[in-house]
Amino acid sequence: MPTDGANDAQPGDTALALALRELEELIVGQADAGDQLPAEAALAESIGVSRLTIREALKVLAGQGLVELGRGRRPTVRQPDSAVMSRFLSVAIRRDSRSVLELLSIRRSLEVLSASEAAKHASRAALNAMSAALDEMQRAADALDGSNESVTRYNTADVSFHEALAMASGNRMLSLLLESLASSLHHSFTQSFTGFMAAGGDIDDAVQEHRHIFQLVSAGDSAGAERAMKRHLERTARDLQSVLNGSSSNI
Numbered sequence: 001m002p003t004d005g006a007n008d009a010q011p012g013d014t015a016l017a018l019a020l021r022e023l024e025e026l027i028v029g030q031a032d033a034g035d036q037l038p039a040e041a042a043l044a045e046s047i048g049v050s051r052l053t054i055r056e057a058l059k060v061l062a063g064q065g066l067v068e069l070g071r072g073r074r075p076t077v078r079q080p081d082s083a084v085m086s087r088f089l090s091v092a093i094r095r096d097s098r099s100v101l102e103l104l105s106i107r108r109s110l111e112v113l114s115a116s117e118a119a120k121h122a123s124r125a126a127l128n129a130m131s132a133a134l135d136e137m138q139r140a141a142d143a144l145d146g147s148n149e150s151v152t153r154y155n156t157a158d159v160s161f162h163e164a165l166a167m168a169s170g171n172r173m174l175s176l177l178l179e180s181l182a183s184s185l186h187h188s189f190t191q192s193f194t195g196f197m198a199a200g201g202d203i204d205d206a207v208q209e210h211r212h213i214f215q216l217v218s219a220g221d222s223a224g225a226e227r228a229m230k231r232h233l234e235r236t237a238r239d240l241q242s243v244l245n246g247s248s249s250n251i
Contacts, residue, residue, distance in 0.1 A: 015049045019057035022047045027066050033079040037067065100188045100240055103181070108233050110177060111162060115213060115229035117169035119222040126168035130214050133161035137210060141203045154203075155189040161210055168217065188240070195239030209235070 026037065037043065040058075044051045058075050061067045067075040118126070140154035159182055166178035178185075196206060209232050216225040 015053045016056055016060075019043075019047055019049050019053050020060060023054075023057055023061060024066070027061065027077050031077045033077055035077045036074040037077065039074055098244055100184075100191055101237070101244070103184055103188055104233065104237055104240060106181075107185075108230070110174060110181075111165070111233065112226050112229050113171075114162075114166045114169045114174060114178070115217065115225040116222045117171055117174070118165050119217045119220050119225040121170035122168035122217055123170075126164065126170075127214075127218055129164040130161060130168060130217070133157055133164050134207070134211055134214055137161060137207050141207050144203060151190065151193060155186055155193060158189050158210070159185050161214075165213070165217070191243050192236045192239040195242040196235075199239065199242060201239075 023037075023043070031037070038046070040051045040054045044054045047054070058067060058069060062069045062075075065078055068078050069075055118130075122130075136157040137154065140150065140157050144150045144154060162185065163175075163178055163182065166175045169175065197203075209228075213225055213228045213232065216228055
């Protein structure tokens with residue numbers, strides 16, 4: 001499992017930089033979540049640095065959320081954690097409400113790809129997860145009464161559908177990126193929901209938009225799912241712009 005890191009040293013490398021690079025390659029490129037890394041002595045010998053350097057490198061990687069350290073046991077590879085990116089994006093959006101439009105530009109790239117790839121690769125379990133999110137969206141839509149609680153329930157189901165779609169794509173990196181956006185997406189969806197309703201939108205139409213995407217994904221229609229997602233995001237952009245322009249008093 002260890003790499004022959006001693007042969008990979010680059011000019012100007014410190015021992016710690018070398019250890020970090022080799023351990024990152026081991027963790028991200030070769031190990032799976034839950035795997036235990038070799039003992040410090042084996043890592044030190046493989047990479048060509050001291051055990052103290054390995055110990056310091058592991059502390060840095062633990063701080064980054066890549067490994068979990070515990071007294072008396074070997075370092076364990078952690079499941080990728082999107083929390084840091086999620087917190088950063090949430091703060092950015094709170095500081096500048098118009099950043100939701102920048103977020104939407106990112107969504108256009110990620111979610112159109114999600115829809116297209118999901119139509120090609122979605123498993124039965126992934127389709128079931130999408131269907132369950134749709135069912136919750138419908139229940140939440142039926143229960144909408146204008147309260148913050150009912151709107152939050154609806155938007156949470158909406159975010160869940162988009163996360164399930166990303167997972168259905170079969171692309172782990174795409175799914176992780178959408179997961180990191182979850183908190184920011186909820187904020188964005190709340191704003192677009194405000195614009196949608198202020199413009200006289202019918203919530204059942206919004207649910208049907210998502211159901212249409214699901215049907216195309218289920219049918220394996222990659223081009224159709226891509227077009228449907230583009231139309232959905234175009235409508236979302238109009239709703240967000242309406243809110244940001246102050247046309248709704250509910251901002």
